[in-house]
Amino acid sequence: MAKTLYWIQGGGCGGDTWSLFNADTPDLTELFDFLGLELLWHQSLSARSPDDLDTLNADILQGRQPLDILCLEGSVIHGPKGSGKFDMLPGGPKKDLIRALADRARYVLAVGTCASFGGIGADSDTMASGLQFTKWAMGGLLGQGFISTGGYPVINMPGCPCHCEVVVGTLSAIAADMPVELGHYNTPVNWYSMMVHQGCTRNEYHEYRIEEKKFGERGCLFFYMGCHGPLVPGPCNKVLWNRRSSKTRVGVPCFGCTRPDFPQQYPFFETRNIEGIPIELPDGVSRAHYMAYKGMAAAAAPKRLIQRKTGI
Amino acid sequence: MGKIRKIIPMNRVEGDLEIQLDIQDGVVREAASIGTMYRGIENLMRGRSPMDSLVITPRICGICTTAHLSAAAKALDMACNAKVPDNGQRLRNITLMVEQLQNDIRHTFLLFMPDLIDSRYTNRPLYAEAFNRYQVLRGDTALQTVKETKKLLEIIAILGGQWPHSSFMVPGGVVSVPMASDIIHCRNILRNFRKWYEERILGGPLNDWRQIRSWNDLQAWLLQSPAHRDSDLGFFVRYGLDLGLDTLGGGHDTFISYGGPDLPGGSQAIPVEGNHLNSAAAVFTRGGVVPLDPDKISEDITCSYFQDEQPVRHPFQGQTIPCDADPDSGKYSWAKAPRYDGQPAETGALADMLVAGQPLFVEQVNAAGANVLIRELARLVRPINLLLAIDRWLAEMTECKSPFFEEYTKAVTARSYGLVPAPRGALGHWVTIENGVIANYQVITPTAWNASPKDGRGIRGPWEEAMVGTEIRNPDHPIEIEQIVRSFDPCLVCTVHAVKRI
Numbered sequence: 175m176a177k178t179l180y181w182i183q184g185g186g187c188g189g190d191t192w193s194l195f196n197a198d199t200p201d202l203t204e205l206f207d208f209l210g211l212e213l214l215w216h217q218s219l220s221a222r223s224p225d226d227l228d229t230l231n232a233d234i235l236q237g238r239q240p241l242d243i244l245c246l247e248g249s250v251i252h253g254p255k256g257s258g259k260f261d262m263l264p265g266g267p268k269k270d271l272i273r274a275l276a277d278r279a280r281y282v283l284a285v286g287t288c289a290s291f292g293g294i295g296a297d298s299d300t301m302a303s304g305l306q307f308t309k310w311a312m313g314g315l316l317g318q319g320f321i322s323t324g325g326y327p328v329i330n331m332p333g334c335p336c337h338c339e340v341v342v343g344t345l346s347a348i349a350a351d352m353p354v355e356l357g358h359y360n361t362p363v364n365w366y367s368m369m370v371h372q373g374c375t376r377n378e379y380h381e382y383r384i385e386e387k388k389f390g391e392r393g394c395l396f397f398y399m400g401c402h403g404p405l406v407p408g409p410c411n412k413v414l415w416n417r418r419s420s421k422t423r424v425g426v427p428c429f430g431c432t433r434p435d436f437p438q439q440y441p442f443f444e445t446r447n448i449e450g451i452p453i454e455l456p457d458g459v460s461r462a463h464y465m466a467y468k469g470m471a472a473a474a475a476p477k478r479l480i481q482r483k484t485g486i
Numbered sequence: 487m488g489k490i491r492k493i494i495p496m497n498r499v500e501g502d503l504e505i506q507l508d509i510q511d512g513v514v515r516e517a518a519s520i521g522t523m524y525r526g527i528e529n530l531m532r533g534r535s536p537m538d539s540l541v542i543t544p545r546i547c548g549i550c551t552t553a554h555l556s557a558a559a560k561a562l563d564m565a566c567n568a569k570v571p572d573n574g575q576r577l578r579n580i581t582l583m584v585e586q587l588q589n590d591i592r593h594t595f596l597l598f599m600p601d602l603i604d605s606r607y608t609n610r611p612l613y614a615e616a617f618n619r620y621q622v623l624r625g626d627t628a629l630q631t632v633k634e635t636k637k638l639l640e641i642i643a644i645l646g647g648q649w650p651h652s653s654f655m656v657p658g659g660v661v662s663v664p665m666a667s668d669i670i671h672c673r674n675i676l677r678n679f680r681k682w683y684e685e686r687i688l689g690g691p692l693n694d695w696r697q698i699r700s701w702n703d704l705q706a707w708l709l710q711s712p713a714h715r716d717s718d719l720g721f722f723v724r725y726g727l728d729l730g731l732d733t734l735g736g737g738h739d740t741f742i743s744y745g746g747p748d749l750p751g752g753s754q755a756i757p758v759e760g761n762h763l764n765s766a767a768a769v770f771t772r773g774g775v776v777p778l779d780p781d782k783i784s785e786d787i788t789c790s791y792f793q794d795e796q797p798v799r800h801p802f803q804g805q806t807i808p809c810d811a812d813p814d815s816g817k818y819s820w821a822k823a824p825r826y827d828g829q830p831a832e833t834g835a836l837a838d839m840l841v842a843g844q845p846l847f848v849e850q851v852n853a854a855g856a857n858v859l860i861r862e863l864a865r866l867v868r869p870i871n872l873l874l875a876i877d878r879w880l881a882e883m884t885e886c887k888s889p890f891f892e893e894y895t896k897a898v899t900a901r902s903y904g905l906v907p908a909p910r911g912a913l914g915h916w917v918t919i920e921n922g923v924i925a926n927y928q929v930i931t932p933t934a935w936n937a938s939p940k941d942g943r944g945i946r947g948p949w950e951e952a953m954v955g956t957e958i959r960n961p962d963h964p965i966e967i968e969q970i971v972r973s974f975d976p977c978l979v980c981t982v983h984a985v986k987r988i
Contacts, residue, residue, distance in 0.1 A: 185525055188977070189548025189650045196636055196649075203623050203632050218597065219623060251523070254810060260524040260820075261502070294545050298526035299808065334545060335651055389661040390891040415648030416640045424647040424662035426654050429541050437542055441535035443656075485665055 177242035177349055179206070180234070180279070181216040182272060185261055185295050185302050186248020189335035190286040191218060196416055197338040205342065209349040214241070235274050242324075243348060244279035245341075246272060249288035249295045249302035250315040260300050269315060276305065276316055280324035281348050283331060285341060290330035290359070291434040304330070307359065310434045330360045334431035339413045340365045359434060361407070366432065369457060371396075371403035373411030374422045375486045380404075382475035383468050386425070392482050395427040397452060400443045402430030404456035423486065489515075490961060503937065503976065506818075507953065509961055517946070517953040519937045521821035524791070528806045531927035536562055536897065536919050539927065540653045543915065546929065547977060549592075551650040552585040552642065553908035554929075556747075557915040559655035560904030565919055566657045568894035572750035573886055574659025576879040579747045580672070581642045582906070583763075583872045585649070587679075588635040589909035590835065590865045590872075591687070593975045595620065595631040595718070598862060601972060602725060604965050612725045619718065627718055630686060638679045641672045641876075659891035666884055673880050680873050689717025692870045699845040719866050723859075731859040735970035737952040739855045741770040741837035742778070742826055742935065744905045744912045750882070761871045762838035767905060767912075769826060770840040772852055778826075780903065783914065785822040785930065788942040792822065797942055801916035801928035802901060819939040823947060824930050832856065832948040833911025833935045834975055836864040856952075858973040865975065898922045908932050910975050936974040949974050 183191075200208040202219075213220050214230060233239035250269050251261035258267025265271075276282045284305045287293040291309050295302030303314040306328040312318045314328075321327055331340050344362055347354050357363040371377070379385070379394040386393035395401035403411075403422050410420045410428070422428050427443060430436055440446060446453045455464050478484055489510040506518040527546055531539060539558040544551040556578060563570060570578070599620035607613050619627040639649045645664055646654035654660050664672075684691055690713060698704050704723065707714055714720045726732065746763035767778035786798045793809040811817040823830070831837075836856060839847040850860050900919040905912065911932030918926040938947025946954065949971050958964045 185523065187545050187548040187551075189545065189551065192548045192650050195632065196639070198636075201632060201636070203629050206623075251525075253524075253526075254808065259810065260526075260808070262522050264504070294527065294530075294542065295525055298530040300524060300526045335548065388891075388893060389656055390659070390663050390889065392663065410648075414643075416636075416643035418640045418643040419647055421647035421652055421654075424645070424654060424664075426647045426652055426661055429653070431651075437538070441538060442541045442653075443535075443537045 176210050176212040178212045178214050178240060179243040179245065179345075180214045180241055180275060181219075181245045181247065182275065183217060184246055184248035184268060184272065184289065185251040185300060186286065186288050187294075188247070190247040190341075191216075193335035194338045194341055197342050198417060200342070205345070209346055211243070211345065211349055214239070231271065231275075234278055237278070241275065241279045243281045243283060243345070244275050245283045245285050246289040246305055247285045249292050249300075250305065251295065251300045251302055253299055253301035256301065272305075273315055276320070276322070279322055281326055282316075282320075282322045282328045283344065284328050285331055286336040287332040287334045287431055287436050290328075290332040291436070293334065293436060297439070304328075306330070307434060326354065327356070327360050329354060329356065329362065331365075332359075332361065332432040332434075332436075333408060334436060337365070337409060337413060337415070340409065358407070361432075365409045366407040368407060368409060368412060369404055370406055370408040370410050370422065370428045370432075371456070374403055374420065376422060378479060378484065381471060382479055383472040384475055384479050390425065392425070392486060395422060395425070396445065397447070397450070398445055399427045400429075400441070400445050401427035402433070403428040405454050406430040406433045408432045505953070505967060505971065507958075507964070507967065509958055512957055512959070512961075514953050514956045514958060514967075517950045518818055519821070519939055519947055519950050521819045521937065521939075524808055524820040526806070526808070528927050528929060531924050534924050536565065536917065536922075536924055537656070539915070539917065539924065540656060543929065544651050544653065546931070548650050549589055549977070550585070550908050550910065550913070550931075552581050552646070552652075553906055553913050554915070555653060555655050556582050557904040557906040557908075557913050557929075559657060560748075560906060561902045561915045561917045562657035562897075562904075564902035564904065565897040565900035565917065566894040567897075568658035569892050570659050570748070571890065571892050572888040573883055574888075574890045574892070575748055575750040576883045576886075577645055577660045577662065577664070577890060578655055579750070580876050580879050580883075581646050581654075582747055583876050584638060584641045586907070586909045587869050587872045587876070588638050589975075590869050591631055591683075592635050593909075594862060594865055595627050596622075598972050598975075599627075599722075601965060601969050602729065606959075606963070606965060607729065610725075610728055612721070612728060615721065616725055619721065627686070630682070634679055634682050637675060641675050644668050644672055656891070658894045659889070661891065663890050664883075669880055669884050673877065676873070676877055676880065680877075683869055683873065687718045687866065688870070689713040689715070689720055692873060695867060695870050700849050701846065704846060719863075722862065722866065726859040726862070731862075731969065732857050734956065734966060735858040735861075735952040735973055736855040737832050737948045738830055739772060739851065740826070740829055740831045741840050742831035742833050742912050743768060743770070743837040743841040744778070744907050744914075745838075745841060747907060750879070750888075761875070762842035762844075762868070762907070763871055763875045765842040768841040769831065770837065775841055775843070780905065782827040783930070784825050784828075785928075786825055786941040787822050789817055789939040790819050790822045791817050798825075801903075801914065801930060802918065802926075804916070804926070804928040806928070821934055821937050821939060823938040823941045824935045825941060830938055830941070830945060830947050830951070831935060832974070833932045834861065834865070835868045835911075836861045837911055838868065838907065839864045858969050861973040896922065910977070911935065933977050937976060
């Protein structure tokens, strides 16, 4: 029997849906048939008449309609003062519907950083949270102990937006009844066990500490431009965006959008440092070793790199 | 039939929307456009580094993300007195217009057209063909739209890293320095898209469309060849007339457009009469076109869930303080009411065509005002202007030795703004910088103009006005309302969903 999927949007920009439009094999028009999924509802993709949405919701909540996969895009809005009135449906706050649907779903997926951790609205007066986290802290809308009826906590797929391949891959695994192995912050290890830095075409600059100090100069963006590539997990430079490139490849620093504190409270486009060495070092590296390595690396830098004769 | 009041929740990407209608004797007597979600992005900008606007404001909207980036960068250019070198300007314009191009096509075929295959129309002669073309996720044109627009967006990834949500524009230009091979790749992708657009959507070469200067020309063009008649544009005109879309959704007929993007020096004007990319920001009424004065833009919060002892403010003085108003307060929306010189104004592709003096659209609006059909038609042909311009800028970028970025001095104190032609129309960011951090940030989106609630004088917003007077055949399924609101290209999808409430 086809598994059913319900996609609901909370406080968000729709970017995760538009990101999903980038999917390739299968593309968005093929995805549901390909995986044998029945799309119960998505506000821009489902053919179901919206007049039937109330009926559908009632059927799910009363157990007449099985719900296999619930995807939330966007944050859960709690403001003002926990009332949820900043995001209302005709029947009440949207957060109440999200919770009720999550209680019925076999798998609950947080698509994007807002749904995972609160994201853009977490520090605003909207009091946004993720489904099972508020920034670094477990809890969120559903609470620390939440386990869906399929035996999983909320499966977090952060990124702003979430890369289409993460969504398609995770849905493919669930559709095929394959296990989804989760790592830190309950993210699927298949896409979040690597750093954004891995696969960046500027890696050679990083190796020899050839750092970009002004835009367009070409170099590694880690020491001065605020790049989070070596600090945060994500598949950007493995799977690439729109099949072509990534932010770091063209000279945009990684903003760490998969991390629970995105958007960070200190300035973007600059690196916090102690005597020229970044405060936050690549994940797991000791400062003493790193400083020694970087000193030697800079001394060993080849001229073609220093003179920017290498195309990237 | 007596008087009924209906609440119609409409979903879209940039926050949610409901429409409240008072219907008497089958005619809409009053309409209220209710923004039901507050995201508080303006307030979380306060105290941040000005550069943070380049990261956070694109996240306002997942399909206008490059437009927000562009408005934020332009506001910072002004704040820092930064000069954008020609190639930096070209790269900004190319990416901004590629985003607009994909939006025009996606909106039309994925979001608007499905309204035309509503079960109400099954007895219309062209229904079966419309169904084959536009069925959600299955129609011919719908499938092709998903595939072709996806490929087109690769241009933004090559030049700017990714779509959606990159931050490659910075004050003084852009961060990326494409190699000649990258630009060639972009030109090839564009050529591919143009071929599809000409063959499938337009039914002929872009330049042929330049001959169409009036409704009579359009009718003659339809009869000229089967390729014209059977193109998606030709089909839409024929089917739209049959459904009476040309008599639906007239508004105030005041239009605001921020014109084209800043043109790089040494770039030639785009060679199409009435090309909006050549025009300056302006306001169009049937009395004529007047240049835009940014000081005349204001927002009114009388009917919005915000508190302020002064209900009308220029965005530089604007503040965003949410309030928990009771239902009798007259406040009904989380959207503010933007006004130009005290008047509501419609924005979007049609506004672009009108301020640019495109003869067909000027003729139509001067004769009978705007309507659903003419709004969509403007969106369907706007890509002609965009395709010609993007290709020219790409070619110039390879030939020109200009840099992509020029250094500037950071602003400690400034008040500046960026007005940008976004896919849905006029987008503005206004920023105040004090002590090197953001003291105030205000955004007026195109959808805010169109979805505006009433103001302190009770004047309706553009699509509220467009709904009033509409005959509703079936109040339980008011497809007319769906078509009217969608013709303004509200963010993502509007799902008309009627719920009875007293």
